[in-house]
Amino acid sequence: MKRFNLALKLLWRDSRSGELTLLLLALLIAVSSSTAISLFADRLHRTMTVQAAEFLAGDxxxxxxxxxxxxxxxxxxxxxxxxxxxxxxxxxxxxxxxxxxxxxxxxxxxxxxxxxxxxxxxxxxxxxxxxxxxxxxxxxxxxxxxxxxxxxxxxxxxxxxxxxxxxxxxxxxxxxxxxxxxxxxxxxxxxxxxxxxxxxxxxxxxxxxxxxxxxxxxxxxxxxxxxxxxxxxxxxxxIHEDRPELGSALQRAERYLGLSSIVVILIAGVAIAMATRRYTERHFNATAILRCLGCKQAEIIWLYGLQFLVLGLVASGVGCGLGWLAQFGLFELLKSLLPQELASPSWLAVFFGLITGLAILLGFALPPLLRLQKVSPLRVLRRDLEPLPTSGWLIYGLALAIIGGLIWRYTEDPKMTSIILGVGTLALFGLGTAIYGLLLLARKLLPKMGLNWRFGLQGLLRNSEASVSQILAFSITLTAMALSFSVRSDLIDNWQQQLPEQAPNHFALNILPERQKAFQDELQQAQIASSRFYPVVRGRLVTINNEAVQGRVSKDSQGEGATQRELSLTWAVQLPDDNKTVEGDAWQAAPSGLVSVEQKLAESLKIKLGDQLTFTVGSAQFSAKVANIRSVQWDTMRPNFYMIFSPGTLDNFPTMYMTSFYLADSQKNLLNTLLKKYPAITILEVDQILKQFKMILTQLTKAINLLLYFALAAGFTVLFAAVYATLDQRIYEGALMRTLGARRGFLRATHVIEFGLLGILAGILAALASEAILYALYTRVMHIDYHPSFQLWGALPTIGAATVGLAGYWGVRQVVRQPPLQVLRR
Amino acid sequence: MLNTHIDKTNSPIIVTEQLGKTVPTSEGILHILSSVNLIIKPGESLAIVGESGSGKSTLLSLLAGLDTPSTGRVVINGRDLTKLDEDGRALLRNELVGFVFQSFQLLPGLTALENVMLPLELSGHAQAEAAARALLDRVGLSHRLTHTPRQLSGGEQQRVALARAFVTRPAILFADEPTGNLDSKTGAYIIDLLFELNQEQHTTLILVTHDMSLAGRCQRTIRLDAGSMV
Structure with a gap:
């Protein structure tokens, strides 16, 4: 009990002296973001389970x-x-x-x-x-x-x-x-x-x-x-099994939010580790005295461990409260995607926030804290005697384990967890090395620079390890923000702009076979060019070579998507002109019972030539042999199909026709005539659909942005942790410089240069990373040309320089305020 | 623009009038320094001696404009320091004053050469590097130019500090226990060097020390006791 009281007393003193503020802040940010997401996910899932009967509108x-x-x-x-x-x-x-x-x-x-x-x-x-x-x-x-x-x-x-x-x-x-x-x-x-x-x-x-x-x-x-x-x-x-699932947009939102919160935790974790390191170093002397007075190593760890436990509980408690408030923000932002009535927040999810807080503290603060037990009592005589650093394996291993555990919780998929963890670690290592290389390069430029610039840059180079952490933290946050902004504002517009002129912008579905001819004539009379009219039968792929398709798909793959819903199946004598067979031969007057499969789906489902695919249409079942695999240009705005059958294969099933056509704005009135004449036909306006997609995207990105504000705040805690770790040294050097005649303006300028450079580097890296990710998104997912965005290259370094520069400048303001007398008193 | 022209006639370079420093404490006002009146002529060497806590370093910091007095004033080369703001005093220090400290006070991130160049660079001196090299050569450290303070011995660090103090050819040199952290042999070497450079450059030397034999090498000695001149 006495030890507990001593721990509390020391904690109280340290917190009053501001020693723990940053640690507390970083922990608060990590806990509130993870609690917000935990509550958000929990409420959604409980809504789906507890209120399942209501959400089914039946038992x-x-x-x-x-x-x-x-x-x-x-x-x-x-x-x-x-x-x-x-x-x-x-x-x-x-x-x-x-x-x-x-x-x-x-x-x-x-x-x-x-x-x-x-x-x-x-x-x-x-x-x-x-x-x-x-x-x-x-x-x-x-x-x-x-x-x-x-x-x-x-x-x-x-x-x-x-x-x-x-x-x-x-x-x-x-x-x-x-x-x-x-x-x-x-x-x-x-x-x-x-x-x-x-x-x-x-x-x-x-x-x-x-x-x-x-x-x-x-x-x-x-x-x-x-x-x-x-x-x-x-x-x-x-209500017991096969409960309704969340809509796919919400499912993705939940996963992205979960992963964003891990980014927040990671950045805040770095700040926690840095702040704990400073805390530890400032307690070497006190620990040496305690050791001198007879404290054992284990007692030292208990003493400081208890303080951190109390600190963790307090910060996690407050963080949970903030997370509770933040989740209301998330629900507000995603309102129209959500079920209208939701389960109330559960205490279990809040408890999880508390546990997360303690786990983060354990993962990031324990390794530096362990150094205290190695402090030698001899330090009371020799102040330069420093304890051995904690093993790197312990530092990084523990943090990686905590992050891995959290990723697993959001993905619930060990494979995806290891991929994210592996790729994330590699990316961080790669980026870290790149920054380190840039800093080394900058060191070579030092002698050629003016005094202001030299001192500014030296501030960055002085502790390059901390500079790398800060630049990484800000570049990750800026990248995430840039992506969120670009996806919301440009992605769909760019895709639309790259469509060929007069590409079809309307799809007509559900055209009855007996009215197909009349509809086609109507379009021709109005001089509207349409694409081919394809017969469509809706069916589901169930087995491949008598093996259930579900066994072949990985979560969230294209294959999974295609097996979870009915596909539009069609037949054709000739494959569409823009489809190219990549394996097998295109058929000419082929017998029925053959199918041509789209290349990417075939890859995802591991479909080979000659495989037997079985489909259900309503309650009937039929099979077809894979005759060829073909590539499809999805962005032609013509009807495209995963499965095209040889003529005769789908003859026994009810058919509707579909087509697409281009209608100029001036011809929109024709739609009224068509819809009145053919009320059963559904006409999809591409513009309208894109507008709806954009609305969904906007909501999702707004929700994710809420988390990014946490990430930004966490980035600032890393910055301040790094600044405070060197503050004593900076104050001393500032005082010495002023003793030698440096003016305050000079010192201020060096600070602005140092932190501005840090922000610029983070911005450049963020622009690079955003361009790479957007390039992949445009060319691999959207299949459109990507042009580098000069705006990104201009905006991100500017935003980085302005925000980080100002924050850093504010963080070291004490340096210019202290009287130079400090030097003589040292 | 400050008047940094040194009056080579017999006008004093430093004058203090009723100089005092007090600090508030929980037990009331503490008088660290009281009513110090001094007139120091150009080229003069003055030792300030006294027990620990007698106010020697406070007096030095007030004379050098590193701190502001609670009462009285300090006039350096005709300029009243109490009327200058912090940047004004910094400019004056840069142009008139050099320092040598007990604990050397070199910037750890800079090499010996860069440390010596620093005050020249701060004043925008065009030939900073050449002047710094020459002075480091003068103190016998031309082979240590690229070494950082950590790579130098205590004596070598103090020699770099001497070079830095004299590189601007200051009118006044303030030395605060310059041998306090050195063994006696190295200390003696440093003091010889300090006085040699002082003579070469005709600098006004103000030296704070415990060492009466060192004080004896100065032209004048003043003693402080509990913040007052005795």
Missing amino acids: LVVAAPALIAEVWLTKAGELGLSRSQTSEFASVLLENNEMLLASIKSVSGGYPLRGKLKTSDAESQDETVVAQGPEAGSTWVDKRILPALHLKIGDTLTVGEKALTISRVLSYEPDKRGDFYSFSPRVMINQSDLAATGVIQPGSHVRYAFQFSGDEQALATFKDWLKPQLNPSQKMLD
């Missing part, structure tokens, strides 16, 4: 691309289960010469079986909770729809061929999730009006969901009876 749901067998519904009825049905599809709304791509959802009576709907009128914010969907003849719409189409409540909205009266604004539906479909504004209609819209035809892309609820025993019986009968395209979701 059990069968999701399918087509209607399910009537006998299943009869069986549910026999077991006394309540049931409801929803159908979701995209359709273009056309009112008052405005067009809008909307997500239409028809709901049967009884929907939602679990959870409630909420509606309001347009003006008031007051929500009314309702148990049923709209009545026949009326519709409830997302609030966004009214201003976009110049409508108000009571007006008529035509969906397909059916005119409906807008009776309410729909403000909440339980089973709406964060994905691209749910991002389109919702129009909810009664199921009895669905047929009259004329939109749904055999082969249309519709997502059906059948909800069931009732007695648990009956549900279990129904589930057991139904499960063996499901085909691969039908999915059963219930």
